[in-house]
Amino acid sequence: MLYYFYEMNHAALAPWRAVADAGLNFWRNPANPLSGTQLGRSCAASIEMFERTTRRYGKPEFGITDTIVDDDLIAIEEQIALTKPFCKLLNFKKLIEGKQRPQHKLLIVAPMSGHYSTLLRGTVEAMLPHYDVSITDWVDARTVPALEGTFDLDDYVDYVAYFLRHLGPDTSVMAVCQPSVPVMAAVSLMNAAKDPCAPKTMILMGGPIDTRRNPTAVNNLAQEKGSDWFRNNVIMKVPAPHAGMMRDVYPGFLQLGGFMTMNLDRHLDAHRELFWHLVEGDGDSAEKHREFYDEYMSVMDLTAEFYLQTVEKVFVNHDLPKGTLTHRNALVDPSKITQTALMTIEGERDDISGVGQTQAAQDLCTNLAKDKKLHHLQQGVGHYGVFNGSRFRKEIVPRIVEFVNKNAHDRTASKPAAGGRAKTA
Template sequence: MFYQFYEMSHAALQPARAYADAVKLFYSNPLNPFSHLPFGRSVAAAAELFERTTRRYGKPAFGLTKTALDFHTSVDVTEKIVWSRPFCQLIHFKRDLPAARRADPKLLIVAPMSGHYATLLRGTVEAMLPHAEVYITDWTDARMVPLTEGRFDLDDYIDYVIDMLHTLGPDTHVMGVCQPSVPVLAAAAIMEERGDRFAPASMTLMGGPIDTRRNPTAVNKLAEEKGIDWFRDNAIMQVPWPEPGFMREVYPGFLQLSGFMSMNLDRHITAHKEFFVHLVKDDGDGADKHRDFYDEYLAVMDLTAEFYLQTVDTVFVKHLLPKGEMKHRGALVDCSAIRKTALLTIEGENDDISGLGQTQAAHDLCNNIPAEKKAHYMQPKVGHYGVFNGSRFRSEIVPRIVDFIASNRQRETTAPSKPRLVRSRKAS
């Protein structure tokens, strides 16, 4: 009933939101003399703050229409869906490239299915567009998928990744950001064990929970202390009517958002106070930055119950992958089967979601990858979000990813060039 109560509360506040929106428009209208005074701007700011903190945020758009190929050339970018299933579609950011340009590598970015939409990686896509043909997994909000479409669990997630790699063909490089690191690693192991020629040429795992026993964070400790039964009893709810996914059991996005907000509640409260001050001072740039960030951060999606519970149990409670006990469709996932796929792991020094060493653990599991095809990098002075977005990501992490991919492309030559190891003062 909690999900239903949440929906009813949201509906009950609709008249108040409409009134707040009207007040904001009245006191911010330049024809109203109060709009030029601190009093009028304060009323308008309070009205906007109320409306924004009580609304439901829809799925954002990527909005990437151009990319720079070099310092002098800018080309158009269009989104194209190249693969689709009930719980996911694959988006290709197709660039209008010159005919004579050498083909860039194909990069499959596997976005987290952890409560936020794939647009959370807008900055990641934007940074990689000048260097690769970028594809990204656009996961579907479970509340929008009818029960008739069936279940979706961690095994299905891995199957989706494998199917996408088959669709994209050879010389495809895959990037798993946070939560997808485990299924991406499992998919690569399964494909190599099968001798699949479409196994990725390289995989980049960023801030992922490969082994949460290493430097466990508050999130990791909560999962281990509570156990899977607690999550089943307290985190799983049914989608209310009249949503398309009515009666589907899900882990609601608003619960995940509540957890993220509570971890840094003081920071979010301060941010909203500063937003109010920016509005009163008529500081448009500061207010716009706040809007842009929270329009993305507060837009959340539901996860299917079976996927959520299986992921929590496999990754955070039982640590099956690092123990060598993880199974896919009843068969063990053997990471030592990976021999050809190159491996790059990236971590953030101040990551409070995936602790230091958790992603690097992939190197211990993939012990048959040649040393020259493996690299690890720890980015100083960034948290979880900074591993895949922000200025340090663009200036210090992206060049390493681009170099690693270029060093491990599958070329149809008899004498491929020797891969180069990504090096840094923090590399190992």
């Protein structure tokens, strides 16, 4: 019933939002002599705060129009390369005149954890100068009709393998946070099958490979509650009039509530600062706040079966590090990874995936040669800084590019090094 109350609340606030829009236009109208006064700015700031806290934030756009390759400004065209019921494969095509050497392809697998793939806009922008970039654009489950069937962890692994085969042999894959486990499963299965489209390199960033290492508050919550608690308390049916009505989902607004309460004081302070920036007429600071929270507050629903399986297999049972993870009744064995080079990246201050959780992937790839392994611990960054921000661009991206380029062009097979540990950057 909570989902229905959530929808009713939005409907009940619609008239008040219309009044707020009219009020905002009045107090910000240049023709209004009071718009530039302290009174005018205070009224406009109050109305905007009401509008922002009651708004339903839609899916943001990537909005990437160009990049720089070899000191040349290159136009970018966002294209839908593939469409499946629960995901679209987006490609950022470089509009280059004349014949150019094709770039190595990079598939970025965005997290399916409540936010849209546009959360990785900075990641895409940083990798575009170096590679032909594609990204998984997961679909809001409430918009997928129930007739399309279910989507679980096995389907997630299938989607990753399907996209890799579509992109072809000269491809690397990057998993940001949540998809680290299904991506590693897909790569393990493709290596075991000697699939020619198995990626050249796999980059796992801030992912929950083994949450028994340095567990965080998120990990402890899942461990304490268990999957049955989540099934009974956070799974709801999509109400009308959404296309996915009657589908069982984990609602995005619940996930957002969890994100907000983890750092509630910080978010309250940020909104208080926004109010005073608006009152003082500090447009630049206010715009930075708007850009961040327009993205942060945009959330999507997840299918119940995918969410519950992730909780159970990744956070409660630890199936992958224990060697019990299966995909459609076939055992997932990371020791079969021998051709795909592995790079793991963690943030020193990560409070979502603790230090050591992603590095655990290195220990699971027991038959991967030492020179095909690399671990990087980035000092001074939290979870978000692992894949975005200034330190990501200046310190992490160069190491990724160096590692990928080395292994993307290495056509020679390395000798296995059983139990070999990764080099540490």
